[in-house]
Amino acid sequence: MSRGLNRIQLIGHLGRDAEMRYTPSGAPVTEFSLAVNRGRRGPDGQWINETDWFRVICWNRLAEFADQYLKRGMRVYVDGRLQIRRYTGNDGVERTAVEVVANDIIMLSGRSEEPAGPETPEPDESELPKEISGEDEFDDIPF
Numbered sequence: 001m002s003r004g005l006n007r008i009q010l011i012g013h014l015g016r017d018a019e020m021r022y023t024p025s026g027a028p029v030t031e032f033s034l035a036v037n038r039g040r041r042g043p044d045g046q047w048i049n050e051t052d053w054f055r056v057i058c059w060n061r062l063a064e065f066a067d068q069y070l071k072r073g074m075r076v077y078v079d080g081r082l083q084i085r086r087y088t089g090n091d092g093v094e095r096t097a098v099e100v101v102a103n104d105i106i107m108l109s110g111r112s113e114e115p116a117g118p119e120t121p122e123p124d125e126s127e128l129p130k131e132i133s134g135e136d137e138f139d140d141i142p143f
Contacts, residue, residue: 019031030062055097084098
């Protein structure tokens with residue numbers, strides 16, 4: 001039998017503090033939003049910064065860690081898998097939720113002195129290390 005692979009790795013900033021709750025069976029589950037910046041060149045050649053938002057879910061001991069240590073504005077690395085859930089809302093409409101179920105979280109920064117505001121969920125990409133800014137020496141290659 002062949003096995004598939006469902007893995008996602010993200011580096012971004014928390015959009016809000018992690019929030020923990022418990023399932024009816026008593027298992028801790030924590031969730032938080034993660035803002036991930038990416039850049040691309042626009043038609044005029046200027047860099048355009050875009051932000052993707054991810055809902056991250058943590059279970060058990062990782063949920064307790066996230067609840068205790070992860071705060072809005074912190075920069076973290078998340079390793080996990082994508083999960084797609086279908087559910088019916090209170091209005092009777094069927095919806096789809098795409099979430100990241102975390103297997104590992106690494107804190108890359110302490111709590112920010114000033115949490116990021118809603119308009120700027122994380123620093124401009126020019127402030128990030130070159131390895132993850134999207135800008136490198138191959139920008140001039142036409143493919």
